Amino acid sequence: MPFNCHNDYKMKFSLEEEYPDLSQHNNHMAKALTKEIYEKLRSKSTPSGFTLDDIIQTGVDNPGHPFIMTVGCVAGDEESYEVFKDLLDPVISDRHGGYKPTDKHNTDLNWENLKGGDDLDPNYVQSSRVRTGRSLKGYTLPPHNSRGERRAVEKLSIEAMTSLDGEFKGKYYPLKDMTEKEQDQLIADHFLFDKPVSPLLLASGMARDWPDARGIYHNDNKTFLVWVNEEDHLRVISMQKGGNMKEVFKRFCVGLQKIEDVFKKHNHGFMWNEHLGFILTCPSNLGTGLRGGVHVKLPKLSTHPKFEEILTRLRLQKRGTGGVDTASVGGVFDISNADRLGSSEVQQVQLVVDGVKLMIEMEKKLEKGESIDDMIPAQK
Amino acid sequence: MASNFARILSSKRNVGILSLVGAGSLSVGFFLTREQYVSAGAQVRRLYPASADYPDLRKHNNCMASHLTPALYAKLCDKATPNGFTLDQAIQTGVDNPGHPFIKTVGMVAGDEESYEVFADLFDPVIKERHNGYNARIMKHPTDLESSKIRGGQFDDNYVLSSRVRTGRSIRGLSLPPACTRAERRDVERVVISALAGLKGNLAGKYYSLTEMTEKEQQQLIDDHFLFDKPVSPLLTCAGMARDWPDARGIWHNNEKTFLVWVNEEDHTRVISMEKGGNMKRVFERFCRGLQEVEHLIQEKGWEFMWNEHLGYILTCPSNLGTGLRAGVHIKLPRLSKDPRFPKILDNLRLQKRGTGGVDTAAVGSTFDISNLDRLGQSEVQLVQTVIDGVNYLIECEKRLEKGQDIKIPAPISQFK
Numbered sequence: 001m002p003f004n005c006h007n008d009y010k011m012k013f014s015l016e017e018e019y020p021d022l023s024q025h026n027n028h029m030a031k032a033l034t035k036e037i038y039e040k041l042r043s044k045s046t047p048s049g050f051t052l053d054d055i056i057q058t059g060v061d062n063p064g065h066p067f068i069m070t071v072g073c074v075a076g077d078e079e080s081y082e083v084f085k086d087l088l089d090p091v092i093s094d095r096h097g098g099y100k101p102t103d104k105h106n107t108d109l110n111w112e113n114l115k116g117g118d119d120l121d122p123n124y125v126q127s128s129r130v131r132t133g134r135s136l137k138g139y140t141l142p143p144h145n146s147r148g149e150r151r152a153v154e155k156l157s158i159e160a161m162t163s164l165d166g167e168f169k170g171k172y173y174p175l176k177d178m179t180e181k182e183q184d185q186l187i188a189d190h191f192l193f194d195k196p197v198s199p200l201l202l203a204s205g206m207a208r209d210w211p212d213a214r215g216i217y218h219n220d221n222k223t224f225l226v227w228v229n230e231e232d233h234l235r236v237i238s239m240q241k242g243g244n245m246k247e248v249f250k251r252f253c254v255g256l257q258k259i260e261d262v263f264k265k266h267n268h269g270f271m272w273n274e275h276l277g278f279i280l281t282c283p284s285n286l287g288t289g290l291r292g293g294v295h296v297k298l299p300k301l302s303t304h305p306k307f308e309e310i311l312t313r314l315r316l317q318k319r320g321t322g323g324v325d326t327a328s329v330g331g332v333f334d335i336s337n338a339d340r341l342g343s344s345e346v347q348q349v350q351l352v353v354d355g356v357k358l359m360i361e362m363e364k365k366l367e368k369g370e371s372i373d374d375m376i377p378a379q380k
Numbered sequence: 381m382a383s384n385f386a387r388i389l390s391s392k393r394n395v396g397i398l399s400l401v402g403a404g405s406l407s408v409g410f411f412l413t414r415e416q417y418v419s420a421g422a423q424v425r426r427l428y429p430a431s432a433d434y435p436d437l438r439k440h441n442n443c444m445a446s447h448l449t450p451a452l453y454a455k456l457c458d459k460a461t462p463n464g465f466t467l468d469q470a471i472q473t474g475v476d477n478p479g480h481p482f483i484k485t486v487g488m489v490a491g492d493e494e495s496y497e498v499f500a501d502l503f504d505p506v507i508k509e510r511h512n513g514y515n516a517r518i519m520k521h522p523t524d525l526e527s528s529k530i531r532g533g534q535f536d537d538n539y540v541l542s543s544r545v546r547t548g549r550s551i552r553g554l555s556l557p558p559a560c561t562r563a564e565r566r567d568v569e570r571v572v573i574s575a576l577a578g579l580k581g582n583l584a585g586k587y588y589s590l591t592e593m594t595e596k597e598q599q600q601l602i603d604d605h606f607l608f609d610k611p612v613s614p615l616l617t618c619a620g621m622a623r624d625w626p627d628a629r630g631i632w633h634n635n636e637k638t639f640l641v642w643v644n645e646e647d648h649t650r651v652i653s654m655e656k657g658g659n660m661k662r663v664f665e666r667f668c669r670g671l672q673e674v675e676h677l678i679q680e681k682g683w684e685f686m687w688n689e690h691l692g693y694i695l696t697c698p699s700n701l702g703t704g705l706r707a708g709v710h711i712k713l714p715r716l717s718k719d720p721r722f723p724k725i726l727d728n729l730r731l732q733k734r735g736t737g738g739v740d741t742a743a744v745g746s747t748f749d750i751s752n753l754d755r756l757g758q759s760e761v762q763l764v765q766t767v768i769d770g771v772n773y774l775i776e777c778e779k780r781l782e783k784g785q786d787i788k789i790p791a792p793i794s795q796f797k
Contacts (some may be wrong), residue, residue, distance in 0.1 A: 006460075006463055006464020006465065006559070007464075008464070009462075009463045009464050009561075010561045010563070013561060013563035013564070014563070017562070017563035017566060017567075018561060018562050018563045019562075020562060020624060020627070021591065021624075021627050024591075053561075057623060060623070060624050060627075061622070061623060061624065061625060146427075146428060146433050146468070147432070147433045147434070147435060148427070148428030148429075148432030148433040149427070149428065151432065152428075152432075176436065202617065203623075207476070208472060208475070208476060208618075209435060209472075209475050209476065210476060212435070212436050212475075
């Protein structure tokens with residue numbers, strides 16, 4: 001982020017003087033950032049100029065979140081994860097269930113490997129959705145990028161998306177030049193993303209220059225959607241009403257492959273490595289960056305005392321239907337995979353499919369007044 | 381401008397300023413690029429030509445956007461102050477905030493004293509527009525804190541509910557809130573509270589750090605209307621001045637609760653003198669005395685305020701250059717405020733109205749905050765006198781309207797005396 005780039009000037013102050021006060025803080029960065037690590041890393045900078053204070057600013061400014069343990073740090077470029085390993089490795093380990101610096105991440109975007117998933121009961125499952133993020137190699141990330149870079153990302157993304165055909169054919173709407181009519185339609189479709197208001201995002205600098213070079217692409221069928229330059233270079237979303245997660249996942253995988261081909265042609269393929277999988281701005285989205293989920297009606301199960309435990313065992317998480325940090329409305333929950341790193345896309349979507357199926361069975365049982373005690377799953 | 385460096389070099393302060401500003405750089409003046417300050421391992425990013433990075437300001441209405449042409453951007457975009465503050469940082473708030481519904485905002489900030497010189501080609505026209513044609517290259521700003529020169533200044537308490545004078549001061553040698561490191565911000569806090577601890581008599585008081593305040597203290601400060609909170613205005617947050625909140629932020633006030641200092645909010649310090657009722661003369665007397673004593677106390681330790689003869693006191697926002705002074709009253713003007721001539725009267729008296737919640741608030745009932753419009757080009761004494769004379773005129777108008785008499789729009793008073 002631009003506010004911390006005068007690192008050499010800062011080095012003339014001592015460690016004690018510069019070390020942030022994290023005594024009130026409860027996020028992954030604050031847990032991991034000892035004085036020793038701060039001292040070791042404070043003189044460093046990635047080749048593009050991203051520094052330790054840039055990495056941690058959001059975590060310093062936002063001591064904690066009422067509902068979830070936030071990450072409290074971001075990457076400014078691909079190299080951040082290497083240059084600042086000493087901080088990011090423990091953060092990654094803490095966030096991703098003990099993932100070790102030597103572990104390898106498995107990427108599997110072969111939709112045919114998904115078993116079932118095409119028959120989730122539409123009486124319960126209102127909609128199905130899979131999203132991920134992608135970063136373009138060779139460009140810095142939203143917390144750090146200049147206007148020129150952000151525009152270059154947009155330009156290349158537009159080229160990739162307008163090359164799509166068949167069910168992916170669609171249109172790009174730049175936020176800057178949108179008409180009122182287009183805006184209203186995108187809002188009605190629940191596609192429009194707005195300038196972030198969360199201080200978690202604002203403090204990292206990713207909302208600079210809004211709405212320059214930000215936009216939305218969606219196909220004519222409104223089932224494949226790409227956000228450009230919001231929290232990541234790209235957020236790719238496949239969605240549809242009903243419970244056919246398999247179809248959603250197939251479209252997701254095929255669409256991603258098609259646009260990747262275009263980026264690769266320009267030597268700006270996706271940032272990826274065999275240890276961290278897909279590289280994204282927030283360490284919480286490393287690996288698959290995938291959140292696959294459904295909006296599902298579980299009024300009885302959600303009030304069952306074992307609901308949370310069931311979710312944990314199934315490696316799932318719940319959110320309200322407004323997304324992260326919202327509450328559920330009318331017993332309808334957003335249920336999605338909890339993991340991102342250490343398991344593949346197929347594995348994570350499989351967990352959602354199998355888990356939601358089981359929970360619907362439980363809901364049906366509870367409707368009939370029967371017990372679900374013998375259905376409680378083992379820890380996956 | 382060379383005189384500023386001379387002042388820094390001669391200060392007894394024990395901070396390695398010379399190690400920062402290498403000897404060679406002095407001879408080339410302020411126009412230094414960041415390359416010289418980046419360590420051997422890191423490269424400086426300028427992968428894109430200026431035209432690729434030039435912001436889209438077509439929908440913008442602020443002073444920065446009015447003056448930042450693509451050519452000017454190209455000229456300044458790879459410059460940095462000795463501390464590393466860049467043009468992009470200076471203008472970020474104006475890029476992120478296209479315009480304000482009621483007032484034309486400035487749209488840029490300084491990160492340090494040198495910003496005003498390194499980016500003079502942009503700051504100068506912005507200053508000129510914001511301060512009624514003030515030419516910072518040529519004109520000299522008068523500083524005058526001799527409160528004994530004030531004539532009158534005791535308002536009718538039936539109309540004036542309270543009187544207040546505020547300004548800001550920056551500590552020379554430490555970066556300003558948009559750019560300061562945590563260490564610098566903590567240094568500002570240390571220097572300022574050490575000085576304030578030396579105040580005596582009716583200025584003696586206590587410091588309340590935002591990080592260590594007790595619940596009880598916090599409630600008292602809220603009740604006194606003294607507590608300031610983390611800025612929420614995007615004009616401020618986009619400039620980066622809320623980073624690391626609430627580290628090294630705090631409030632100091634005297635025991636009588638008539639002299640108040642904010643530490644590390646939008647500026648290094650904001651100094652406020654206030655009291656209920658209409659004794660503006662006494663408020664200003666205390667203001668000047670307090671400022672002069674604080675200045676004396678910091679000088680004893682080898683520090684000084686940022687100031688120069690063209691721009692007066694240097695503050696974060698160009699709108700506060702010069703005196704940084706806003707002197708005002710909360711005043712009841714039920715009849716005058718409804719008169720259609722009210723805005724013109726205020727304008728000619730060089731006054732502005734705000735709601736009683738401060739900038740960007742609406743008036744409650746018919747009580748207004750009336751204060752001076754100008755900051756730069758006139759001295760503190762002149763501006764406070766302007767407020768005193770102007771408020772007296774407004775009260776006269778209100779009284780005349782009460783008696784059913786007519787009022788007159790006064791002739792416009794001249795701006796630069």
